[in-house]
Amino acid sequence: MGFEQYHEPAGELSAEARTFARMITSMTEEAEAIGWYQQRIALEPDPQARAIMENAQGEEFKHFGMDLEFLLRRTPKWRIALETILFTEGDIVESGEEAEDAENR
DSSP: OOOTTOSSOGGGSOHHHHHHHHHHHHHHHHHHHHHHHHHHHHHOOOHHHHHHHHHHHHHHHHHHHHHHHHHHHHOHHHHHHHHHHTTOOSOHHHHHHHHHHHHTO
């Protein structure tokens, strides 16, 4: 049985590559869950139900962040790029272009 996160034969991939693929899949699933909760929250009229959903969404966001940090620790160029983009002021697209330059230094 195959797994969706692998686009190459799993047996030919290193353990590191398989872990990387699992973490990407996990991060994708967390992002999807965040989006699903956002839709539910937007429509939920009951304040207590909405508060529970917001709490659950926050958990998914933390998991997304942990997955991302795991990947950044193993992919230094990504960290360089994101340090140039995240938590900065100004135009996001310009920051992205600067990040690409920073990666290549």
